[in-house]
Amino acid sequence: MKATNPPKKARPRSSTGKPRYRTIWISDVHLGTPDCKASHLVDFLKQNDCETLYLVGDIIDGWRLRSGWFWPQEHTNVVRKILTKAKRDTQVLYVTGNHDEFLRKFVGYELEIGNIRLVNEHIHETADGRRLLVVHGDFFDVITRYHKWIALAGDAIYGGTMRFNHWFNRGRALLGMRYWSLSAFAKQHVKTAVNIVSTFEESLARECQRRELDGVVCGHIHHADARDIDGVTYYNCGDWVESCTALAEDFDGRIHVIRWVELDHLNQSSAAIAIPKLRKAA
Structure with missing residues (x-):
């Protein structure tokens, strides 16, 4: 007799028919910069509901806003959408990052407005009982923590790279070529950058x-990921500057990386890509 596969569990939906998750994590939105993909994030927040929403740092870019208002x-629509979710009973936890470090001085006051709570880190318990540290991650980046002037210079270089990328990819689009990220290439292939990222990830695992x-669950390095590091499950939210990614937890505790929009002039439609949950080694 031929075996049949058990039916897949349907993802819960809200009363409006939207996909509903137990938890959603987003990070590195960088509101206040020209590179922020705010309209894509508003679309994502409109089309997905959750019980708990984590804002995992660098949501507002205080570094850039100090040098010029944008x-x-x-x-504003992103802020309004988050406030609307909080008003409709979504618990929002704002985890501070290095670009919005101006908020850290308020954490000691246990600032909580409605369903919005400000923290530097948080321990999240998944539906299947796992305990995850939720933190932006800059405290585990030796350059950001101990050599801030280098981090500031690097941020300026990153901004210039993004501006170059914009015009470079407009040229590629005219030639019928796909979007290509110089900063992502550098992080993945330049030896020093690779070593810094690896040290960052290993420090969090330790x-x-x-x-x-x-x-x-962290952000900071703008690279979405889900994998095992020495028996520790490492999740990174990615960003809303280049990759438009988020993490989402189903009601069984399974966590996915969602790539909401492929930044490609040939394909601007929304797309979700799930990465299977990685369990801690026995």
Whole structure:
């Protein structure tokens, strides 16, 4: 007799028919900069509901806003959409990052407005009982923590790279070529950058081991990921500057990376790509 596969569990939907998750994590939105893909984020927040929404740092880019004000309507729309979700009973936890470090001085006051809470880190328990450290991650980046002037210079270089990328990819589009990210290429292929990222990820894994936690959810390096590092489950939210990615937890505890929009002039439609949950090694 031929075996049949069990039916897949349907993803819960809200009363409006939208996909509903137990938890959503987003990071590195960088509101206040021209590179922020605010309209894509508003679309994502409109089309997905959750019980808990984590804002995992660098949501507002205080570094850039200090040097010059940039705040179009699309950025206000992101704030409004988050406030609307909080008003409709979504618990919002704002985890501070290095670009919005101006908020850290308010954490000690246990600032909580409605369903919005400000923290520097948080321990999240998944539906299947795993305990995950939720932190932006800049404290585990030796350059950001101990050599801020280098981090500031690097941020300026990153901004210039993004501006170059914009015009470079407009030229590629005219030639019928796909979007290509210079900054992503550098992070993945330049030896020094690769070593810095690897050290960052390993430092977070060691911190989880020290605290006897099952994993970590972070941002900071603008690269979405889900994998095992020495028995610790490492999740990174990615960003809303280049990749338009988020993490989402189903009601069974399974966590996905969602790539909401492929930044490609040939394909601007929304697309979700799930990466299977990685369990802690026995």
